[in-house]
Amino acid sequence: MATLKDVSKASGFSITTVSRALNGYNDVNKETRDKILNVAKELGYSPNILARSLVKKQSNTIGFLVTDLKRESIKDNFMFETLCGVSDELSDLNYEFVLLSTSTSKQKNKTYSQMCAERQLDGVVIQGLKRDDPYLLEAIESTVPCVLVDIPVEGVNTGYVTSNQLESAKQAVRYLIRLGHQHIAFMNGSPNAYVSTVRYDAYRQVLHEHEIDFRDEYVLNGDFEELASKNVALPFLLNHPEVTAIFCASDVMALGVLQATRELGLNVPDDLSIIGFDNILLSQYVSPPLTTVGQQPYEMGRKAASMIVNIVEEQDTPHEVFVNNQLILRESVTKNRR
Amino acid sequence: MATLKDVSKASGFSITTVSRALNGYNDVNKETRDKILNVAKELGYSPNILARSLVKKQSNTIGFLVTDLKRESIKDNFMFETLCGVSDELSDLNYEFVLLSTSTSKQKNKTYSQMCAERQLDGVVIQGLKRDDPYLLEAIESTVPCVLVDIPVEGVNTGYVTSNQLESAKQAVRYLIRLGHQHIAFMNGSPNAYVSTVRYDAYRQVLHEHEIDFRDEYVLNGDFEELASKNVALPFLLNHPEVTAIFCASDVMALGVLQATRELGLNVPDDLSIIGFDNILLSQYVSPPLTTVGQQPYEMGRKAASMIVNIVEEQDTPHEVFVNNQLILRESVTKNRR
DNA sequence: CTGTTAGCGCCTTCAA
């Protein structure tokens, strides 16, 4: 592959001038620039990014760090979509992009900083690390900037992008109310999970907002499992025929409720409207397709990439970005006709 | 970050000696080595890969090139699984890994060779490029080694890994026969698609193998679409009650057949056994879960990565590897009881 | 506007 030296020789100008011409500096004569450009093209010159990074002390490369790039994460297209977003945005911004995984054995004997230093990473986007992952703690302390996806921690060189969990859950409940539902149940996940409490809060707040009495017995616990929520929905629906809608803290649990309705011979959405949360792949395939609250991982990836580049380039940028979850309207919800 | 120079100063040995000690050369005194190792550890020294690559003229980095790292490919977990395999294997082998996509605008004005040269890629794994993609042609010509996934082209620096399309399709049909099915239909995809013809051939050959008469009217055309294959299956099943099993050239078409059976009030698998092909995500969720022939993209990724590293390191290695497709037994097939 | 000089961090002769 042709180098600066080659172009220099072939064009008769010094390496420096060639470098400047090729990098678009304006302190170079038009004619010489044109000549150099021509020669460079002829020779198929392409700059050696490594050499450039070495002297510039920055690599124009962003790392994307995840816990487990493993088979298990495959079903969960969340990570992959984020990755796509990061990749697309980065390539728009003319940055390179490497994939890092904390779980690889070789990296167990390597600190986070070392990992960054080796590759001269300008910054890293982090997703899916547990809150107590040593790499995460290191990352936040580190001087190399990082942006966290769905992990709300802020710092000097640290930003994050996440979604409006509370607001979007509220939207879902408001949507039901707007369609005339008054007796709305809530299928809770594990009460210990952060997202569960948020969705529970959303449920209560919106009821209150609309002066609908909160009833304790309308809150079920499906433990984020399909079977559990089916089992809990079965007797509930039997005993509470007045309930016309149910908001589930996850799609999986909504699926359980759907099964329960089938066993009871209830029609969805005519007898019972169901809203889920997550927009799992399956949700659009079940019958009826599930109305649900979906995150936008692709968008989050793009925003995260954009933010990290801004931080790296020391541009003024918010260190906290929210990507709105979206209420995805499908067919499991309808107007209350009672 | 600490450099060789730092370690050199701190330990009192020359840069050269430090370098040799750290790289495990044996022409260095044990004591000095130990000292150096200690100092290096204290300082948290980590080699600068970029600098090393620059002088060694190789980067220890493999690229993974795909067409579209886009939203569209998300449903198709095939690419992602391959990626996971490549990544895992590469990190086991102590290689770095960068993701490349042909579709990014910036790369439209960049040749494949330039792309490789810039990053000093040692080799690249290619997946999902169309046969006439200019990058593919360039890749095959190029001096930088490449391994193709599911694109059987061989060359000096080129190898490929693919699956045993024909044999696995045969297995599927044989499985039906072994369960006593005699009247087996075949749902073809587009007759122009390569994979379709292979699966069709498999069907015919196995029938012949078992001395079952091939009947033209048992071959349907679902055009790889769900609705089309449902529409074609509907009258067929009505007119051919003797048919007890159907082999579909894709899961999507199998889903169409499944719908048809529902409309006809047929029970799967008791009245009709169905085998699909692809193992799409949905296939395990439908009712009944679909028996199907699945590729092993993760495995293919691993093999591809392993092969490219072998080629790069000039080790003796086959340039052609097959990963067996797997017949995934689920509940849409049963013994013929008629 | 152009060229010279120096150096990024590392590895590899070649001497000692």
Place this chain on the structure above:
DNA sequence: TTGAAGGCGCTAACAG
């Protein structure tokens, strides 16, 4: 067994 010198390809002062 160790060190000095040179260079990978590139950019950044500093002169001219």
